[in-house]
Amino acid sequence: MADVDALLERVRGARDKGALARLISLVERSLADNDFGEVGIGAAEVEEDGYAVIGFTGAPGAGKSTLVDRLIGSIRTREQEVAVLAVDPSSPFSGGAILGDRIRMQAHTSDPGVYIRSLATRGHLGGLSVAVPEVVRLLQRVGYPWILVETVGVGQVEVEVVGEADITVVVLNPGWGDSVQASKAGLMEAADVFVINKADRPGLRDTRRDLESMLDLGGSPNPPPIVETVATSGEGVGKLLDSLVGMRAEMAASGELSRRRGERRVRELERLIQLGWSRELARLPLAGLVRERVAAGAVTPRAGAQELLRQMLLSGAESEA
Template identity: 55%
Template structure:
């Protein structure tokens, strides 16, 4: 049986294996995960979180890799959390895809971790903030969360970062698709990557037009063009991230954003707790009967749910 407090101490002292173990426990969920959260929560708050998202193939990982180069030159402790099946950073190294990993996979100053996208609904939504909490508590200065820019859970996860970067590619359809996927609402910064391809100016114009149509806020997301594979424009991305960070630092905006994020997480945790409680409280026989009635189309799921809840109350 692992000792969460001991693992946290070891990870804070720089033990990478302990950190990896903590993240595995957190990903698995259950009592140990909650105990780790309890220990780590008061230790955190120092890490800045940067979300990077975009469609598969848009070059998120190449951009992340290029950003890591800049950040590592500045000698900052950085972690990458890949919640993206299309990411070369992500796990399940079948058919040797580890060879596609970034330049920084073996850099001791960079901790790279993939989150499994499997498991029950809400699993990723619960596990990702816990993983960020651990990385924060052990002293990472920056946590990059990479998610694929499609998928309800994935978009919500990346939108919860302090600064969220949305990567699109040249071409008419990409800006439209980003909008349909709900990425316009979460973007603090747009990157038009692969800008050496035709259509980069058009994409920038499309994004600008969509921003004009959006509710104007205090911050208008800048649009940066890059060729991440050559490093072109990546410095500018870094500067734009820093500008947004400086913006958030004013007027208590960062604190407000993080507080809202914690409230959302608390709601999700309450719902999960209740789900587990309902599973354990309702007698197997009762539940089985109600399930059978739903399957036999004698009862719809919402009415059956009401009866289960009445049983919980009794």
């Protein structure tokens, strides 16, 4: 994988965005091809508090992209670099995906300190849950101190992606029921920071009060902060960044950051083991036959699974002998 090393050097040295795009494509392709081989860029983790992964989630149209765009501006004002991953779980294509966001963030694309990339992972091996951590690890290894991950899409996938960030920002809007929606989607537990964006709209006070009472009910001794923003004007975005900076420092000092990252790595390991196993199982000569027999009702699914697992263990033992 000398090629990969050369690309990595070009990104580390000159912030060659073309080289970075090629590296991400390599990761994507290896997942799309169901190629479990070493991509060669996931080797070691850099030191713990040199970077932070911030995930943004919330209802469609809540203003996540506008907010991320503004946050890029604030981070750049503080002369730090930032990478943005826009994750589109519904599309098998990257590049054209999330066109609107591309346009929105276009002002930053000529800035060498900003890297924006959309990641479309439907149909890939393990989908999002495997691709996102790999690409995040790549971005972190080439030295981006801020990695912002925005998801488009709804429901389950959002929550899944939430698990891939150090700090999760849940974006709500003023208006009846938004916080109720968030709580139904399981986002209340996942939130480290709440943003009430579109604070220029009516209903701000009510939404804040709803949210606060919901958090009270949750009874956490350490409820997440609530930041009000108007992403279109940038109002409140500096405050959001301050709050992220503070939280990141606190989490690093308390050990929470490394605890979360350790958990994430173990989850990733488990997913990869599952994927590896199912791939190996599917490759067994017997797999097709067992599937047919299960479909026909001749064998129960459990007996079929047991038979295939036994076969796999046997073939593993043979190849080792």
